[in-house]
Amino acid sequence: MPKDKSNAPETGLILGLDVGGTQTDAVLISPEGVVSSVKVPTGDDLQATLQEAVGKTVSGVPPERVIRLAFSTTMATNAIVQDRLAPAGMIVSAGPGMDPAGFAVGPSYHVVDGCLEHRGFEAKALDREAVFAALESIRAQGIRALGLVSKFSVRNPAHELQMAEWAAPGFPHPAMGHQVSGNLNFPRRIVTTYLNAALQESHEAFVRALVLILKEYGLQGPRYLLKPDGGTVGLEESLRFPARTAQSGPAASIMGALALAPGTGTTLVLDVGGTTTDIGIIYEGAPLLEPFGIRLGPYLTLIRSLQTRSIGIGGDSEVRADSDRRLRIGPIRSGPPAALGGPSPTPTDAMIVLGLLEAGDPEQALRAMEPISAVLGLEVMETAKAVLDRTAELIAESVRAFLHFINLQPVYTVREVLEDVTIEPTGMVLVGGPAAQLAGPLERVLGIPCRVPSHAGVANAVGAAVSRVTSEVSLQADTGRGTVVVPEAGIHQFIDSEFGLEQGMAMAREALEKAVVEAGGTYVEPEVVVTEQQSFNMIQGFMRTGRNIRLCMCVMPGLIPEWAGRY
């Protein structure tokens, strides 16, 4: 165990692995830094890919030396985007507002009567008959997964808990909306709950398979999965919310950049891959978080995520020249670079032509570039240079659009308007395969210094390896209603009229500590950030009738202490 000091962490190794779209990267990290790395092509069979990558990484290493293992995988993402979700039934109660029929998801979606208003007061009781009828219909369809959601359940989970009680005989572990996030957003709560229910079976199978692979190699250290918010969760603990492990790739890159190239100020992170480039921002040592939640395929969710953007330009993007002599790059990837036997020229071929990269057959790269040269009326070398410049320009355009978008996000208090913080990077860190070769052109178009850290090619695997466990809780206390709710922690209890901000803070802190430990992490006070802290007087007829307290607290994404100061 890593926490056991007698087990000399100096000799311990950490294994990190990131499954990418085309390549799977894995690293072994010692106290001296990255000691080895492997790359294997990502196959159609995720388990086989994992088996191969893990096997190659630990080959010749005594398994007991590996004290921590962390994985950024594509199991959940693939199930969602390839539409391989298990059928899940949904029972939803709403109330005034948008018609809940419009949020239908899955093969068996049922809206039942019942309403909680925005403070959590029951405005209409649940329709018991309708809930039982819905359960019966879901069962009759042979569906084994169930999601239960009511509007404003984060203010009062009573209706969801009531439905769960009624469902218990047939569905012992339904997914419930108030547990997925403390944030308000009914449509996203429905979708997120549905994804957790629909991923349950396949995620369980995946976890079992991964456990077997690790057992086969004798690996026994604590194991984690990476989440899109740049934090990790214990492998077993991930079973509660499988959707939280989807689309962790961009987070792996950004956490890798944070680990390999620490710095101050505002840093732009670019991970240039084969097919895509991921963009992210590190602000004063912490990656920027998305305000609402990640989009997974067609689904807008409440799953916390780093704020990233993926664009369809990478080293293997297809390069074309229009009749108007303009270079087009991506978003298509028609195969590997021409130098490696691919069908069309790519930015990687341009790097090979310019002698910036040694790979494959330079002759083929040159030949592939010739038709482009002909259209542009340039020498082949000039053409290759133009391709790299154009690649950098296109990436820079997306970076500017991304920054513009971030800086337009609304704020709700006078203080924030006047502070008017704008995100303006002062430097960039480039990671990914063709990182070093693009540094120059990107520096020119973006006008900020660029760093390419050592091991930039496997930064994502490093990111997975050294990211700490994250968690968040939200608390809402309403002394007028006499209740406090911490939905993620399952707290919903009575309070007296004296309940104040300090008590709220203590309660939220305790809930967060519990959540972190349950997710397989260690609670460290300085890692906690309070992201919302508001206390409103509630007035009726010029009299104070209560206090409404809103708190959000989280462990921000960051690096495990074992990593500190390695680079």
Place this chain on the structure above:
Amino acid sequence: MAQALKRTGLVFFPAFDWAISPTHPEREERLLYTRDQVMEEGLLDLDNIVEYRVRPAAFEDIQRVHFCVPDEASVTTESHLISAGGCIVAADAVMRGEVDNAFALVRPPGHHAMRVVHGNRGFCNINIEAIMIEHIRRKYGIRKVAIVDTDCHHGDGTQDIYWHDPDTLFISLHQDGRTIFPGTGFPNEMGGPNALGSTVNIPLPPQTGEEGFFVVMEELVMPLLESFQPELVINSAGQDNHFSDPITDMNFSARGYATLNARLRPDIAVLEGGYAVESALPYVNTGIIMAMAGLDTSTVKEPNYERDYRPQSPDVTRNIDRLTARLRLVFLEGKYDAPSHSPGDVLERKREIFYDTDGIFERQRELIRVCKNCAGALGVESAASKGTHIFGVRIPQGVCSECRKTALSWFDQAARGSFAHIFLQDRDRDVFERVSP
């Protein structure tokens, strides 16, 4: 009823850190539950709803509208500037064509703020709609604007600012001034000599319900808009006609507001009053946003609608029918006595204005030059109980040479007088001057 989807801009500024005083209705909590409801509905995730970030308005935006005594900084806080700036952001989004319409859900409100500002009246310091409209006129060259004020209180500030402006049609629907603050807004208040008929007051009896509002919309508001042909329609979207509002006595509903908005189709809506912060605002605002975006609003209904909404009484219906018939005669058929003044006359009007929130008492003497060629030279002399005595001169956009001459002579004359501050608001050249002898 669902219409074609529209792109709707949303400017949301709940000012969670600003209040007039801790227990005042205009306080931090006011839009808390509205934000909760809007967030929970997931409206911001819809492709056709775009949220914009607010920024503060500048003093020069205010100077196009007001004479602030002694100056803008003294009668505003950051929150007022941001609220007005939020309206400007909404207007820019519409005028640039980024969205089809926009809703500025901002606080504090503004429609009781008049041209001269000594302090706070009816929770308002500066008139956020007027500041927005004058910004639009300056930046985008728009001339004819209609304002439909659906707040329960007479929009006396907006009326004052546009009293002499024939290019602004101001229609206010409100609870009868004999029964509520500010005690004005009667049908005989029709606008100044150069803008007669461009101010329309529709005082509704207490307990007016959905039915009454819809009759007034169909019989008066829509035909008036049809004949005025504005380039832009603004809704001063106060929400205190709601049956649960604590400081008014009306009987309107969230669905009613939504339906009214779907019918009115404003280019820009601006939140004004509305103090049933829990039982009305969350639903009314949700309804207005959905209506503006062209969504089906039939499922927007207060949880206590069945229990608390009372159908309109036959008495109220009769009163509204009579009122509507009378106002149609005056405003749509032009049946009123012709005024007896002639071009070139300078008319004087004396008024007393009370600032309820700040307890200020103001005496005003207003001069307007009757003119056929422009909106006329305007002079305002104002003395407040705090002791300040000022004179303001306004030169309207498109001013004629005679009115400019008159206005400048008033300014020169005032400069030789004993005023603490003299203002010149030259809207034709977009210049503002303040002299403090």
